[in-house]
Amino acid sequence: xxxxIAIIGAGSVGFTKKLFTDILxxxxxxxxxxxxxxxxxxxxQMIKAILDRIVEANRLPTRVTATTDRRRALEGARYVISxxxxxxxxxxxxxxxxPLKYGIDQxxxxxxxxxxxxYGQRNIPVILDFCKDMREVAETNVKFLNYANPMAMxxxxxxxxxxxxxxxxxxxxxxxxxxxxxxxxxxxxxxxDYVCSGINHQTWFIDLRLNGRPIGKDELVAAFEAHxxxxxxxxxxxxxxxxxxxxxxxxxxxxxxxxxWYRKRPDxxxxxxxxxxxxxxxxxxxxxxxxxxxxxxxxxxxxxxxAASQPIDPGKRSNEHASHILEALETNRVYRGHFNVRNNGVxxxxxxxxxxxxxxxxxxxxxxxxxxITLPEACAATCIASIxxxxxxxxxxxxGDIDLLKLxxxxxxxxxxxxxxxxxxxxxxxxxxxxxxxxxxxxxAVPAARERLSTxxxxxxxxxxxxxxxVRSIEELRAEKAALKQAG
Numbered sequence: 001x002x003x004x005i006a007i008i009g010a011g012s013v014g015f016t017k018k019l020f021t022d023i024l025x026x027x028x029x030x031x032x033x034x035x036x037x038x039x040x041x042x043x044x045q046m047i048k049a050i051l052d053r054i055v056e057a058n059r060l061p062t063r064v065t066a067t068t069d070r071r072r073a074l075e076g077a078r079y080v081i082s083x084x085x086x087x088x089x090x091x092x093x094x095x096x097x098x099p100l101k102y103g104i105d106q107x108x109x110x111x112x113x114x115x116x117x118x119y120g121q122r123n124i125p126v127i128l129d130f131c132k133d134m135r136e137v138a139e140t141n142v143k144f145l146n147y148a149n150p151m152a153m154x155x156x157x158x159x160x161x162x163x164x165x166x167x168x169x170x171x172x173x174x175x176x177x178x179x180x181x182x183x184x185x186x187x188x189x190x191x192x193d194y195v196c197s198g199i200n201h202q203t204w205f206i207d208l209r210l211n212g213r214p215i216g217k218d219e220l221v222a223a224f225e226a227h228x229x230x231x232x233x234x235x236x237x238x239x240x241x242x243x244x245x246x247x248x249x250x251x252x253x254x255x256x257x258x259x260x261w262y263r264k265r266p267d268x269x270x271x272x273x274x275x276x277x278x279x280x281x282x283x284x285x286x287x288x289x290x291x292x293x294x295x296x297x298x299x300x301x302x303x304x305x306x307a308a309s310q311p312i313d314p315g316k317r318s319n320e321h322a323s324h325i326l327e328a329l330e331t332n333r334v335y336r337g338h339f340n341v342r343n344n345g346v347x348x349x350x351x352x353x354x355x356x357x358x359x360x361x362x363x364x365x366x367x368x369x370x371x372x373i374t375l376p377e378a379c380a381a382t383c384i385a386s387i388x389x390x391x392x393x394x395x396x397x398x399x400g401d402i403d404l405l406k407l408x409x410x411x412x413x414x415x416x417x418x419x420x421x422x423x424x425x426x427x428x429x430x431x432x433x434x435x436x437x438x439x440x441x442x443x444x445a446v447p448a449a450r451e452r453l454s455t456x457x458x459x460x461x462x463x464x465x466x467x468x469x470x471v472r473s474i475e476e477l478r479a480e481k482a483a484l485k486q487a488g
Contacts, residue, residue, distance in 0.1 A: 001028045001029060001031065001032065001330055002031050002032055002033075003032055003033075003078040003079070003330075004032065004033045004034075004035060004076050004077045004078055004079075004139075005023070005032060005033070005034050005035070005077065005078070005079045005080075005081065005326075006034075006035040006036075006037065006073045006074050006077040006079070006080045006081070006138075007019065007034065007035070007036050007037070007080075007081045007082075007083070008037055008038075008070060008073070008080065008081070008082045008083070008084055008130060009038055009082055009083040009084030009085065009148065010036035010037060010038050010043075010044060010047055010066070010083075011038035011039075011040045011042075011043025011044055011046075011047060012083045012084075012085075013043060013046055013047045013050065013297060013304075014293070014297070015083050015147070016036070016047050016051075016083070017047065017050055017051065017054075017308075018318055018320060019081060019083075019320065019322055019323070020034060020051055020054065021054065021312050021317075022317050022318050022320060022322065022323035023322070023323045023326060024054075024058070024060065024062065024312055025312060025314040025317040025323065026323060026326070026327045026330075026331070028327075028330065028331055029326070029327075029330075030060050030061060030062055031061045031062065032062060032063075033062075033063040033064075033065065034051065034062065034063070034064050034065070035065050035066075035067070035072075035073040035074070035077065036048060036051075036064065036065065036066040036067075036073065037066070037067055037068065037069070037070045037072075037073035037074075038068065039068065040068075041068055044066045044067075044068065045066065046301060047066070048064055048066040049305060050304060050305055050308045051064045051308075052064055053305060053308035053309055054308050054309075054312065057308065057309045057310065057311065058311055058312050070129075070130070070133060071133045071137055074130075074133045074134055074137050074138050075137045075138070076137070076138065076139060077134075077138045077139060077142060078138075078139045078141075078142060078143070079142070079143050079145060079326060080130070080134055080138065080142060080143070080144050080145070081145045081146075081147065081322060082127070082130065082144070082145070082146050082147060082148050082154075083147045083148055084123065084126065084148050085148065086119075086122040086123045086126050086438055087119075087122050087435065087437075087438040089287070089290060089291060089294065091118075091119075091122060091435050091438055092109075092110075092115075092119070092287055092290070093287060094118075094431060094434045094435055095109045095110075095114070095115030095116075095118055095119055095287075095431075096109055096115060096283075096284040096287050098114075098427060098430050098431050098434060099113070099114040099115060099415075099427060099431075100283075100284075100463050100464070100465055101427070101430075101460035101461060101462065101463065102418070102419050102423045102424075102426075102427045102460060103266075103418045103419060103423075103461075103463070104414065104415055104418050104419060104427075105263050105266065105269060105283050105465045105466050105467075106257050106263075106283070106284065106414075107253035107254065107256060107257055107263075107273075107278070107279075107281050107282060107283065107284070107285050107286065108253060108254055108257065108285065108286040109257070109284075109286075109287075110149040110150060110286065111149055111150050111151070111152075111200070111201045111254070111257075111258065112150065112257075112258060112386050112389050112390065112393075112412055112413075113257045113258070113412055113414050113415060114409055114412065114415055114427065114431070116149070116150045116153075117150075117389065117393045117405070117408055117409055117412065118431050118432075118435060119149065119150055120150045120153035120154070120390075120393050120394070120397055121393070121396070121397045121405065121435075121439055121441075121442070122435065122438040122439060123148060123150070123153070123154055124153065124154065124157045124394065124397035124398065125397065125440060125441055127146075127148075127154050127157050127158050127162060128157060128158075128161055128162050128398075130144070130158075130162070131144070131158055131161075131162025131163065131164045132162075134162075134164050135163065135164065141165065142164065142165070143165050143166075143167070143329070144158055144162075144164045144165065144166040144167070145166075145167055145169055145321075145322055145325065146158060146166060146167070146168045146169065146340075147168075147169050147170075147322075150390075150393075151168045151170055151200040151201070151340055151355075152168070152199055152200045152340065152354075152355040152386075152387075152390050153390050153393055153394050153397070154168070155167070155168035155340050155341075155355045156342075156354075156355045156390065156391075156394045157394050157397065157398065159342050159355075160342075160353075160394070161398055167325070167339050167340060167341060167367055168200060168339070168340025168341070168355065168357070169320070169321045169322060169325075169339065169340065170200055170201070170338075170340065170357065171319065171320060171321075172200070172201060172203065172249040172250055172251075172254075173196045173203055173249050173338040173357070174189075174319045175249070175251075176196070176203075176205065176247065176248070176249035176250075177189045177192055177194060177196075177205075179230060179234075180192060180194075180205065180208065180215075180220070180247065182227070182230075183220075183223040183224050183226075183227045183230060184210050184215065184220075184223055186210060186211075191210055191211050192208070192209070192210060193207075193208075193209040193212070194207060194208045194209065195207040195359060195370075195373065196249060196338055196357075196358075196359065197338075197346075197347060197356070197357070197358040197359065197373045197375060198249075198347075198356065198357060198358075198375060198379060198383050199350070199354065199355065199356055199357055199383045199386060199387060200340050200355070200357045201249075201250045201254055201255075201258065202248065202249075202250065202255075202258055202379075202382060202383050202386060203248070203249040203250075203338065203357050203358075204244070204246045204247070204248055204249070204375065204376070204379045205246055205247045205248075205249070206246055206373075206375065206376065206379070208220070208247075217241065217242075217245045217246070220241065220247060221238065221241055221242055224237075224238050224241070225238065232274050232276070233252060233274045233276060233277070233280045234251075234252045234274075234280070235252065235271075235272055235273075235274065236252050236255060236256050236262050236272040236273070236281070237250075237251075237252050237255055239272070240255065240259075243378070244376065244378045244379060245376060245378075246376060246379060251279045251280065252272075252273060252274065252279070252280045252281050253273065253278065253279050253280050253281040253282065253285055253286075254279075256269075256272060256273065256281050257414055258382075258386060258413065258414070259382065259413060259414070260413040260414055260416065260417035261417070263414055263418075264414065264417040264418050266466040267466075269281070269283075269466040269467060270466055270467055273467060275467060275469075278469075281467065282467050282468070282469060283464070283465030283466055283467045283468040283469075284465060284468060285469075288469060288470075288471050291471050292471055292472055292477060295471075295474060296474065296477055299474050321337045321338075321339070324337065324362070325337070325362050325367070328362035328363055328364075329362060329363075329364060329366070330364075331364075332363050332364040333363075334361055334362065334363045335361070335362045335363075336359065336360070336361050336362075337359070337360065337362070338357055338358060338359055338360070339357065339358070339360045339367055339369070340355050340356070340357045341355065341356065341358075341360070341367065341369060342354075342355060342356075343355070343356045345371045345372070346358050346369045346370070346371050346372075346373060347373050347374070347375060347380075348372060348373065348374045349374055349375055349377075349380045350375070350380060350383055350384065350387065351384070351387055351391075353391070354383075354387045354390070354391070355390070358370065358373060385411075385413050386413070388411060389408055389411050389412050389413075392404055392405075392407055392408035392411065393405070393408040396408055397441065398441075399441070400441030400442050400444065400445070402428070402429075402432060402442055402445040402449065405428055405432075405442075406424060406425050406428045409424050409427070409428050410424045422458050423458055426452070426453065426456050426458045426460075429449040429450075429452050429453050429456075430449075430453060432445065432446060432449050433446055433449050433450050433453065
């Protein structure tokens, strides 16, 4: 087989390498072209050198090109994969820093909440540019695989306004299944059968079986509470399991910021989180992790390049969906996974225009979703609150309506639990002014927002958050990795 895959945001070096090696684990895919594109020439050259080394070491006919000219990369592409972060870590820092001034403590801030909504405002205009180029220069039936957050908003915009065949992909379901298998004593996730459904980062294991035996709420709660690690790291998730009756796919830190109950009081936050790793609820945890990862890669690049000389091992193919979807579409080997698509009857008690994440099967005919799933009422209610925020956020990003943007932020569950309307209005003004370089649709609104900020009487505070950690130096990271290696 010979076709072209374009990867936008290919400067996300580690993730691009994973997608690349996964795809090349499919025997029929060795003679294809990967077209890498990114706004950073520096990152592009680093990842191209790594991928070229993999191709050379494995003696493959695979072609790798790299260009900052996105349209050129998309020419003739059959598949386009996006893993972009518009504004990079600079804008992301404001997604965390500014809401903290108004008492909003986020762990990740890339899905909803104040940070996720503004992230969507930066991404959506760029997503629509991607879609325009795809319609004009890619293969006629190009498929767009979106890995970038905010997943639901980006996918919603690409489908409704970009008019491109789009699927959103995430690994939360796989990670949740791995945890469940472990606490139940299964040898692997192959022993589990499950239906997991909802919206991205709020999907729920609504039917769970171990070797065909149904697993109920009480058994699952007992298994998690008996686990020496998860009982401490996933306290919030376990509490939601007890109250809702089903387990959420999303990490303790992620889930905490989608709900209005666990992060609204600083003295309560530390009760529900765990500081053993950023993903369990640390204030700005993913920002710190991303910063450290970037710094580490820049410093240790020669070692990453050297490691690329190893043979590709199909046994280490990851559970990221992309390679499995492409394999099913091209070879007709059926793949079952969980995909983000427009609802259209997939989930009966969520809005039909929403982007849902639910089970589907892929073959040569495309992605075929299992329809008619009904969520437990509490799960549906939680999802609908987020969907309403997502819908307003997408429409605000398309129209450049700053008042609609403020209403979207106001209706966010955690923001509404913490901040007053006056605070939300000022916070959005401040975020739009700070991120104006990445928000072209709001250029007309920036002068008035800046003027309102100069006369506002709303008080803010400089606050690091309830559980903030400093970015570690390269020396500290080296020492930690050495200690872990020695211990394990």
